[in-house]
Amino acid sequence: METDMNDEKVYICxxxxxxxxxxxxxxxxxxxxELVFTTGMCGYIETLTDPSYFGQIVxxxxxxxxxxxxxxxxxxxxxxxVRAYIVREKCDKPSxxxxxxxxxxxxxxxxxxxxxxxxxxxxTKIIRENGVMNAFICSDPRNFxxxxxxxxxxKDAVKSVSCARPFPAAAENPEFNVVLLDYGKKNNIVRExxxxxxxxxxxxxxxxTDDILRLNPDGIMLSNGPGNPQENEECIxxxxxxxxxxxxxxxxLGHQLLALAMxxxxxxxxxxxxxxxxxxxxxxxxxxxxxxQNHGYAVLNDEAEKCGGVISYSNAxxxxxxxxxxxxxxxxxxxxxxxxCSGPHDTRFLFDKFIKxxxxxx
Numbered sequence: 001m002e003t004d005m006n007d008e009k010v011y012i013c014x015x016x017x018x019x020x021x022x023x024x025x026x027x028x029x030x031x032x033x034e035l036v037f038t039t040g041m042c043g044y045i046e047t048l049t050d051p052s053y054f055g056q057i058v059x060x061x062x063x064x065x066x067x068x069x070x071x072x073x074x075x076x077x078x079x080x081x082v083r084a085y086i087v088r089e090k091c092d093k094p095s096x097x098x099x100x101x102x103x104x105x106x107x108x109x110x111x112x113x114x115x116x117x118x119x120x121x122x123x124t125k126i127i128r129e130n131g132v133m134n135a136f137i138c139s140d141p142r143n144f145x146x147x148x149x150x151x152x153x154x155k156d157a158v159k160s161v162s163c164a165r166p167f168p169a170a171a172e173n174p175e176f177n178v179v180l181l182d183y184g185k186k187n188n189i190v191r192e193x194x195x196x197x198x199x200x201x202x203x204x205x206x207x208x209t210d211d212i213l214r215l216n217p218d219g220i221m222l223s224n225g226p227g228n229p230q231e232n233e234e235c236i237x238x239x240x241x242x243x244x245x246x247x248x249x250x251x252x253l254g255h256q257l258l259a260l261a262m263x264x265x266x267x268x269x270x271x272x273x274x275x276x277x278x279x280x281x282x283x284x285x286x287x288x289x290x291x292x293q294n295h296g297y298a299v300l301n302d303e304a305e306k307c308g309g310v311i312s313y314s315n316a317x318x319x320x321x322x323x324x325x326x327x328x329x330x331x332x333x334x335x336x337x338x339x340x341c342s343g344p345h346d347t348r349f350l351f352d353k354f355i356k357x358x359x360x361x362x
Contacts, residue, residue: 010115012086013136013144018126025090026107026114030143032152033057033083035135036296037124039275043342045074048106051161051184052252052294054081054226055154057135061124066103069094074341076186080110081161084137088120113137131270132296157227158183158235162205169200176218176358179203183235183253184225188339192351193221206234209241218358219247222254224337229256229266229297236261243329247357250333252295258333259324264303269320272296276344279316280336288316289347292340299324330357
């Protein structure tokens with residue numbers, strides 16, 4: 001009798017020596033990656049298709065995942081870049097009129113191993129106490145090589161997720177032309193720009209400054225993306241040439257790269273901010289917004305201020321940087337995701353701020 005893969009045991013071996021037993025779904029095979037957790041109650045489709053998770057094993061803290069299946073229209077990119085996916089309980093019979101396939105089928109189609117029926121709460125507690133660490137997912141824990149797992153490094157992250165060639169996204173009755181530098185963009189950034197009357201030219205991460213300015217855009221958008229921002233020396237070098245030439249709006253990795261180009265510094269966070277319930281405080285008004293975030297690095301506030309930046313937002317939990325304005329350079333950026341889909345939508349007004357900058361009103 002053929003064995004159901006859903007009954008196959010699989011093991012999550014953490015670099016610190018902890019081993020957890022679960023059951024396999026999705027694709028077969030062993031895999032190593034950087035283990036991170038995300039706290040969203042919904043939006044797992046966007047999580048799975050967010051290029052910022054390149055090279056990472058993603059663990060969902062919410063206990064039930066897959067109840068509305070996978071909906072192609074809601075995907076943030078053409079494929080998934082996660083290394084593996086861990087959930088407490090998976091839903092095999094999704095209920096949603098827009099559902100295209102089950103979560104299990106999506107993982108299989110993308111070659112992503114999945115683990116369920118595992119104590120995700122305990123794993124999350126370990127990461128919170130000890131910090132993000134690498135993990136090895138395998139069918140036989142005797143294959144676990146602790147040293148090899150510890151030495152895993154995410155490489156060429158932005159290069160691996162950026163588009164290979166430029167492509168357009170047209171709006172109805174366009175008023176502005178925007179260049180979006182693709183460091184691992186989410187599709188909803190393009191949607192938010194086009195709905196505001198922007199023609200968007202999506203361009204690869206390594207596009208030269210002269211090629212960008214030759215298009216004479218009204219503004220430049222810097223997208224989100226994966227990996228250590230300091231590794232992107234080519235991107236930082238080109239941004240130094242762009243700053244001050246056109247209005248600039250950066251999100252997530254784009255925020256970090258803009259800060260590095262201004263001369264600031266970044267640091268790796270203990271376990272990062274990932275989820276749709278991250279509070280950020282507007283330092284000008286005192287108002288706190290709930291935001292969606294997905295990042296493992298942060299810009300150092302003191303360094304940003306030394307470089308002429310004005311800190312605009314801070315994380316209400318730990319005080320880390322969430323936004324910087326550069327009033328003398330006609331540029332601003334935020335660490336969180338104002339384009340977040342499935343939400344929250346609290347900070348989508350930042351796209352309107354960008355529009356006003358291009359109109360010369362800000």
